[in-house]
Amino acid sequence: MAGPVEVLLLIGTPAALGACAALMLGLRPREDALAFAAWSWLLGALVVAALLFVALVAGLPLAALRWVPAVALGVLLLCCWRMCRGQGAVAGPARGPGRTLLLVVTAACLLVTCDRILRADETVVCFGDEGTMWSVKAKALWLSGGLTPEFASLVAAPGPLDHKAMREHADYPLQNPLLQLWSFALAGDVTHVQNRLVVQVFALALLLLLASAARRVAPAGVAAAAVALVALSGDFQEACGTATADILVALGLLASLDAWSRWRASGERRFLALFAACLASLAWSKNEGAMLAVVAGAACLVTAGASGRARRVQALALLPAAAVMLAQALFNAAFDLHSDLFAVTADGGFLGRVGAQAAAHLPVIGRYAFHDALLDVRSGNLVPAMMLLALAFFPLRLPARAPAATATLLVGAAAYLLVYLGTPRLIEWHLRFSLHRVLLQLAPLAVVWLAGAAAWLLRPDQERARLA
Numbered sequence: 131m132a133g134p135v136e137v138l139l140l141i142g143t144p145a146a147l148g149a150c151a152a153l154m155l156g157l158r159p160r161e162d163a164l165a166f167a168a169w170s171w172l173l174g175a176l177v178v179a180a181l182l183f184v185a186l187v188a189g190l191p192l193a194a195l196r197w198v199p200a201v202a203l204g205v206l207l208l209c210c211w212r213m214c215r216g217q218g219a220v221a222g223p224a225r226g227p228g229r230t231l232l233l234v235v236t237a238a239c240l241l242v243t244c245d246r247i248l249r250a251d252e253t254v255v256c257f258g259d260e261g262t263m264w265s266v267k268a269k270a271l272w273l274s275g276g277l278t279p280e281f282a283s284l285v286a287a288p289g290p291l292d293h294k295a296m297r298e299h300a301d302y303p304l305q306n307p308l309l310q311l312w313s314f315a316l317a318g319d320v321t322h323v324q325n326r327l328v329v330q331v332f333a334l335a336l337l338l339l340l341a342s343a344a345r346r347v348a349p350a351g352v353a354a355a356a357v358a359l360v361a362l363s364g365d366f367q368e369a370c371g372t373a374t375a376d377i378l379v380a381l382g383l384l385a386s387l388d389a390w391s392r393w394r395a396s397g398e399r400r401f402l403a404l405f406a407a408c409l410a411s412l413a414w415s416k417n418e419g420a421m422l423a424v425v426a427g428a429a430c431l432v433t434a435g436a437s438g439r440a441r442r443v444q445a446l447a448l449l450p451a452a453a454v455m456l457a458q459a460l461f462n463a464a465f466d467l468h469s470d471l472f473a474v475t476a477d478g479g480f481l482g483r484v485g486a487q488a489a490a491h492l493p494v495i496g497r498y499a500f501h502d503a504l505l506d507v508r509s510g511n512l513v514p515a516m517m518l519l520a521l522a523f524f525p526l527r528l529p530a531r532a533p534a535a536t537a538t539l540l541v542g543a544a545a546y547l548l549v550y551l552g553t554p555r556l557i558e559w560h561l562r563f564s565l566h567r568v569l570l571q572l573a574p575l576a577v578v579w580l581a582g583a584a585a586w587l588l589r590p591d592q593e594r595a596r597l598a
Contacts, residue, residue, distance in 0.1 A: 148174025228350025250371030382412030
């Protein structure tokens with residue numbers, strides 16, 4: 131295990147970079163300390179991954195990678211000092227009733243999550259998806275000296291349905307592997323535990339943002355229940371103990387819709403810029419994240435109701451996510467990396483399989499969703515069912531209070547269903563190893579949606595901030 135100084139650099143550098151980036155966007159910690167901390171980590175991780183990607187494309191030696199974020203941090207610190215110098219103090223958040231309860235519950239959930247993280251880090255990263263899909267790509271980059279012919283040979287696959295390491299989802303985005311590469315760069319060699327740490331911090335950031343986002347739309351007691359509902363679920367605790375990317379998806383999705391909500395409520399461009407960055411992080415987290423970024427971006431624009439220049443400005447906020455997806459597509463094309471989802475089988479391509487397999491797959495999907503998801507209370511998958519139940523009773527009023535979030539969750543769920551219908555894998559195998567993770571990706575946003583719905587149902591006369 132790394133020493134305290136190395137761990138401090140591993141976690142502190144992205145956090146400091148993100149804090150500087152947040153300050154440059156016009157965000158201030160005194161306004162919302164919980165959200166600011168979460169934004170800092172999301173932005174910092176995105177910046178570190180982007181810097182390392184650019185350095186690799188430029189052919190920078192691996193030994194120099196450790197200095198790239200440090201140099202960028204020095205530049206951003208100088209820019210922040212000049213920008214913030216002379217600015218007046220910013221008012222802190224109003225201390226409403228129940229705020230102490232929310233902070234206590236959030237702190238307790240953070241401690242439980244930290245304990246889970248530390249216990250998970252007693253084992254090395256070598257098994258499961260974290261070992262065979264995520265860390266292995268970072269190791270391939272390190273051991274081959276960057277984007278070299280050796281790297282191309284390591285990631286090459288004879289076919290998209292091959293079950294060897296990296297090959298089931300060879301086209302997965304690079305943000306997670308690049309963050310693990312950051313650990314290798316600091317250590318000067320492949321690491322086997324601390325490369326998980328830089329990914330696990332996303333779980334802590336998610337809880338902080340969840341507390342802030344839920345408190346905006348609901349009373350503190352409801353917000354505290356929302357945080358506990360996610361943090362204490364079995365699916366979340368399992369995910370935060372690994373270096374997989376599902377928490378990255380969940381954080382990026384919640385952060386994007388929360389930023390859009392703040393932009394719509396205030397009209398301040400800083401929140402639109404934050405939305406753009408969060409959507410880019412979501413698009414670079416995982417293939418599911420890219421799909422949800424497209425859905426969320428479209429839902430936000432369609433439900434905004436803006437016209438003319440305002441619509442063009444909002445559309446520009448989608449460009450960073452589009453750039454990330456284009457860069458990843460070019461990378462995959464350069465190294466001939468393909469998704470198994472679009473492999474051609476005996477039933478044809480993806481759409482052909484959807485039609486051919488729908489009748490057989492739908493009953494299996496329904497059975498798994500009911501028995502292995504809904505009835506598995508420990509997993510925390512009651513959240514989607516609770517949302518659907520609320521929509522069934524209030525099909526018009528609740529979506530109207532959060533149109534973009536509602537559309538994102540429903541269309542996103544429909545897109546997941548389409549994937550299961552067209553999967554080239556055995557449907558039981560696919561559901562067994564992915565359904566819980568898919569529901570976790572949507573759960574934090576769904577919990578905030580439920581918190582806002584509960585607040586309105588309990589006190590319809592009291593006006594609160596609305597989710598997007």
